[in-house]
Amino acid sequence: MxxxxxxxxxxxxxxxxxxxxxxxxxxxxxxxxxxxxxxxxxxxxxxxxxxxxxxxxxxxxxxxKGLLMKIIYWYTPSTWLTQRHPSHIREFYGE
Structure with missing residues (x-):
C-alpha cells in the first residue's frame, strides 16, 4: 500500500x-x-x-439532511408511517 x-x-x-x-x-x-x-x-x-x-x-x-422523511411525516396520513396522531394534531404537539 x-x-x-x-x-x-x-x-x-x-x-x-x-x-x-x-x-x-x-x-x-x-x-x-x-x-x-x-x-x-x-x-x-x-x-x-x-x-x-x-x-x-x-x-x-x-x-x-432528512428533509424527505420530514415531508413524508408531516404531509402523509399518519397510518402510512407511524401510529401516532394525525398530522393536523401533530402540529399542536410539536412532534
Whole structure:
C-alpha cells in the first residue's frame, strides 16, 4: 500500500464526490441523460436532467439532511408511517 492511494477530505462533513461534483447530484444528471439517450430523446434527457438536478440541488440546500422523511411525516396520513396522531394534531404537539 502506498500513502498516495488514499484521498483525505478537507473536512469531516465533505460529501462524496464524483469527479468534481457531489455524487448524488451527478448521479441524477447522469441518470436522466442516460434515460434520454435510451429513449432516443437525448436533448429531452438533457433538459430533464437540468430541471430535476437544479430542483434537487435547491431542495437539498433548503432542507438539509432528512428533509424527505420530514415531508413524508408531516404531509402523509399518519397510518402510512407511524401510529401516532394525525398530522393536523401533530402540529399542536410539536412532534
Amino acid at each position: 502506498n500513502q498516495d492511494d488514499f484521498m483525505i477530505p478537507r473536512n469531516l462533513d465533505a460529501p462524496p464526490l464524483m469527479f468534481m461534483w457531489e455524487a448524488d447530484s451527478a448521479a441524477i444528471y447522469i441518470l436522466f441523460v442516460f434515460l434520454g439517450a435510451l429513449m432516443q430523446m437525448f436533448l429531452f434527457g438533457i433538459f430533464c436532467a437540468v430541471v430535476v438536478g437544479r430542483a434537487y440541488a435547491r431542495l437539498k440546500e433548503e432542507g438539509g
